[in-house]
Amino acid sequence: MYTEAVMHLRFRHAVLLFVLACVSLATAQQVKISKSFSVAAVNALHAINSTGWALPDSVRELEARQADAQSKMDDAKDAAETEDDADVFVYLQRYQLRHSQNFADYTNAITRTARQITPRNQNVDTAALRRAAAQVAKDPQFIQRKKKETACAAAIEKQLQARTFSQPAACDLY
Numbered sequence: 575m576y577t578e579a580v581m582h583l584r585f586r587h588a589v590l591l592f593v594l595a596c597v598s599l600a601t602a603q604q605v606k607i608s609k610s611f612s613v614a615a616v617n618a619l620h621a622i623n624s625t626g627w628a629l630p631d632s633v634r635e636l637e638a639r640q641a642d643a644q645s646k647m648d649d650a651k652d653a654a655e656t657e658d659d660a661d662v663f664v665y666l667q668r669y670q671l672r673h674s675q676n677f678a679d680y681t682n683a684i685t686r687t688a689r690q691i692t693p694r695n696q697n698v699d700t701a702a703l704r705r706a707a708a709q710v711a712k713d714p715q716f717i718q719r720k721k722k723e724t725a726c727a728a729a730i731e732k733q734l735q736a737r738t739f740s741q742p743a744a745c746d747l748y
Contacts, residue, residue, distance in 0.1 A: 604740040605658035612737045614653035615666055618646035619734065622670050623727055625677055627720050629684060629707045643670070662739045669730060669745070676719050683710045722746075 607615075621643040630636040647670065654660045687706035688698045710716060722744075729742030 604738045605661065606656075607659050607662055607734070607737050607739055608653070608655040609737060611650065611653045611655060611659040611662070612734050614646070614650040615662065615734045616731055618643065618650040618666060619669070619727060619731055621646040622673055625673075627677070627680060627711075627716075627723075629681070629703060658739075662734075665739075665741065666730070669726065673723060676723055679719075680710065680716055683713070683716065 621639070625636065625639045625643065630639070647667070650666065651663055654663050684703060684706045685698070687709050688702045691705060691709075692698050692702045726742060726745040729744040733739045733742060
């Protein structure tokens, strides 16, 4: 009974390893993407990154950049001609989500820091936000995240421009 259970468990592990190998092979495989999608996806990537790692001057500016990014993402979605284009678009959406999460973490850290440096009875002002942004920009955690995201964006752009795509090694989106 024990050996039968062990054999069953080993069989399940072998199947799982086979499935993982197949999945990693499929994700490592390069796919061809159409020219129109490639151009639209690069434009969308630039728009996503335009919100960057800098505190915007106003909420309106941030909203305008986000609206532009969404418009460019819609253009990329419309430009997708093949199933491979659609798969790459999904990858680009994951990048956009990761970028949004990083930016939200960054702005939340700025807000927390600004509240800490502002006296208790006063509202957080622009000067406090700027000082907090400078302080957070020196945080090793955010420096590392920014470098990683910048490297990922560059790798994605390079592959999109080459019109062949596979998950870049510089990106950890899955």
